Amino acid sequence: xxxxxxxxxxxxxxxxxxxxAVSAVIFHKEKGILLQERMDNGKWSLPGxxxxxxxxxxxxxxxxxxxxxxxxxxxxxxxxxxxxxNHVIAYGDGEVRQQFSICxxxxxxxxxxxxxxxxxxxxxxxxxxxxKIDMHITQKxxxxxxxxxxxxxxxx
Numbered sequence: 732x733x734x735x736x737x738x739x740x741x742x743x744x745x746x747x748x749x750x751x752a753v754s755a756v757i758f759h760k761e762k763g764i765l766l767q768e769r770m771d772n773g774k775w776s777l778p779g780x781x782x783x784x785x786x787x788x789x790x791x792x793x794x795x796x797x798x799x800x801x802x803x804x805x806x807x808x809x810x811x812x813x814x815x816x817n818h819v820i821a822y823g824d825g826e827v828r829q830q831f832s833i834c835x836x837x838x839x840x841x842x843x844x845x846x847x848x849x850x851x852x853x854x855x856x857x858x859x860x861x862x863k864i865d866m867h868i869t870q871k872x873x874x875x876x877x878x879x880x881x882x883x884x885x886x887x
Contacts, residue, residue, distance in 0.1 A: 733823030734771040736867050743819045746829040753792040754779030755837040756810060756877040757802070762855030764874060765839075766866075767799055770849055771822075775856070775866040777873060779832065780849075788833050796837065800853050801845025804837040810877055818869050834873050 737743030754777040757765040766775045778799045782791040789806055796804050811834050818830035846853050856864060861874065 734769075735821045736772065736774075736869070737819040737821065738815075738868055739817045740819075743817075744821050744827045746816075746819050746827045748826065748828045749814075749831045750828050751782045751788075752780060752830075752832045753782060753788055753795060754832050754834045754873065755792050755796055755804065755806075756834065756874060757796070757804060757837045757839060758877075759839065759855050763857040763860070764855065765800060765802070766854060766856050766864075767846075767850040768852040768854075770851055772867075773851070773865065774870075775864045776870050777834070778853075779834075788835075792833075792835050792837070797842065799847045799849060800842075802839045802842040805840045807836045807838055810834040810836045810873065811881060813869065813873065815869075830869065834876075836877055 756777060759765065765778060767778055769776050778796045779792065780795040782788065792806065793804060796802055813830060813832045813834060816829050819827060820830060821827045844853060861871065
């Protein structure tokens with residue numbers, strides 16, 4: 732594993748960078764929520780990743796979802812901006828960043844399920860099974876915000 736997430740941990744390393752990232756909550760009414768089991772930390776996660784220069788956040792999330800899951804999506808709304816300085820992500824190459832993720836609610840428009848090199852698995856996970864899978868608390872917070880209908884542009 733080359734990624735470790737720290738969340739309100741006293742001995743977390745100090746971040747030295749903030750990198751804009753995007754993620755998406757994508758529900759399927761019969762199947763559950765679209766998740767990937769990440770290669771870098773072994774945990775289940777919403778599809779998403781780092782923005783690239785020249786991208787808007789909308790282009791970035793559509794690209795990331797397509798790359799990681801095989802699906803084309805349409806953005807329904809902004810779910811929230813997640814920038815808690817107590818969520819620190821440390822990578823094997825020495826980079827330590829503070830979380831900064833813009834999360835959207837999305838809907839599948841086209842494509843078919845595919846697995847990228849960044850994922851062990853990509854699946855629709857029933858909402859009732861979320862407590863049974865290994866998922867970081869910050870991902871669960873975003874899903875809970877989507878399920879409870881937090882208002883657009885919610886900032887955490």
